[in-house]
Each structure stands twice: as C-alpha cells, then as structure tokens.
Ligand SMILES: Nc1nc2c(ncn2[C@@H]2O[C@H](COP(=O)(O)OP(=O)(O)O)[C@@H](O)[C@H]2O)c(=O)[nH]1
C-alpha cells in the first residue's frame with residue numbers, strides 16, 4: 001500500500017493551481033497529489049501537465065483530464081477509483097481555491113489513524129469561516145442543519161469538502177451508485193460512510209473564501225442538494241443493503 005494522496009478537483013483554477021500544489025508539497029509529508037480537471041477552458045490542466053513534464057515534483061503529481069464539466073462529485077468518483085487502484089492508505093479531498101489550508105493535513109493524518117473518515121469542520125469548537133458572504137454562510141450552515149435533521153446524523157459540517165478517508169471506506173462504498181454530482185456529493189459520502197458503520201471524526205478548520213477565480217456554486221447545485229438529501233433518506237434501506 002502507498003501512503004497518502006490528496007485529490008484536488010479543478011475547474012478554471014489557473015490562478016490558484018500552482019500555489020496550492022506548492023503549498024501541499026512543501027509540507028514534505030510523503031504525499032502524492034491527483035488533480036482531476038474537467039477540461040477547464042482556462043487550461044488549468046495544461047499547467048499541471050507542464051509541471052508533470054518538467055518533473056517539478058518528481059513523480060508525485062498526477063493528472064486526470066475529463067472530457068466535460070460534470071460536477072465535483074463525478075470528478076471525485078473518477079479520482080477515487082484511481083486512488084483505490086493505486087492502493088493509497090489515506091485519501092484526502094481538498095478544494096483548489098486555497099479555501100482549505102494545507103496546514104491542517106498533518107492533523108487529518110494523525111486523527112485518521114483511529115478513525116475511518118476525518119472531516120475538516122467549520123462548525124466545531126475552534127473551527128470557523130472567514131470572508132464568506134452572509135448568503136453563503138446561511139446556505140452552508142442551513143444545509144448542514146437540514147441534512148442533520150432529515151438524515152438523523154450528528155455531523156456538524158456535513159457539506160465541507162476538506163476531509164480524509166481510509167482506503168477501506170472508499171473500497172466498501174459502491175461508487176457507481178452515488179447519485180449526487182454537485183456539492184450534495186459531500187453529504188452523500190458522509191451518509192454512506194455512516195451507514196456502513198465507519199467511525200467519523202470532525203476536526204476544526206478555519207475556511208477562508210477564495211480570493212482568486214470564481215465559485216462554481218449555482219442554483220442547480222443548491223436544488224440538487226436539497227432534493228438528494230430527501231432521496232438519500234428515502235433510499236436508506238437500499239443503501240444499507242447495497243453490495
Ligand atoms: N473537476 C471539477 N471540479 C470542480 C467542478 N465544480 C467545482 N470544482 C472544483 O471544486 C472545488 C470547490 O469549488 P468552488 O467553486 O470553490 O466551491 P465553493 O467554495 O463552494 O464556492 C474547486 O477546486 C473547484 O475548482 C466540476 O464540475 N468539475
């Protein structure tokens with residue numbers, strides 16, 4: 001088994017990609033990185049390919065280019081399948097836009113030893129949000145509360161995208177059955193992890209809104225999340241019986 005990999009989905013992150021890669025690799029933690037790009041028109045993937053070709057990070061940097069923009073969930077599923085095939089013990093998810101500070105990765109890797117999923121959480125003691133609009137705070141906090149109530153779970157930050165899975169968790173979830181393409185993906189992965197009986201821990205992170213590039217949040221993604229939480233609850237039994 002290999003050690004740990006950080007999966008970073010990208011869509012038009014040309015201003016951020018080099019900075020985030022440098023920050024993660026400068027932790028010197030024996031981590032690999034997989035960038036999953038949905039054929040970004042701003043050529044984020046070409047920048048990554050250039051760094052691979054120049055061997056800037058030896059062989060630690062990897063890239064998957066997908067044909068079309070299909071949402072963060074689909075990008076992660078393809079990335080996770082690659083990580084499982086490569087047999088990484090720990091698989092970390094992280095945004096490219098510098099909202100997730102890599103300085104928390106050591107605490108994730110420490111906590112994952114006794115847990116199966118570690119979630120970087122804005123809503124536990126010590127966590128927080130910096131520079132987000134009132135509107136985004138409301139969607140995020142409200143979305144977590146809504147999911148908690150409908151799904152009957154106790155995770156405080158259900159929608160966050162900075163987390164660390166053990167290999168066994170991703171291996172046990174049937175990734176082809178994931179319904180959510182947008183940000184509901186995060187909720188769905190948490191729910192499926194809990195239903196499998198795995199141990200989940202939240203560790204505090206301070207999330208900072210992006211300075212460069214644009215958010216891909218949309219009304220469609222928001223509605224999918226509301227709807228899919230209900231679908232997940234309705235299909236709870238099927239998910240429990242899934243192989
Ligand atoms: N590959 C891929 N990445 C995406 C897609 N949508 C968003 N992302 C990436 O997912 C991460 C989170 O997206 P972002 O727009 O920052 O979401 P926000 O922080 O909730 O506003 C960023 O790294 C995006 O580039 C997509 O459709 N495909």
Ligand SMILES: [Mg+2]
Nearest residue numbers: 095097099210
């Ligand atoms: Mg963001």
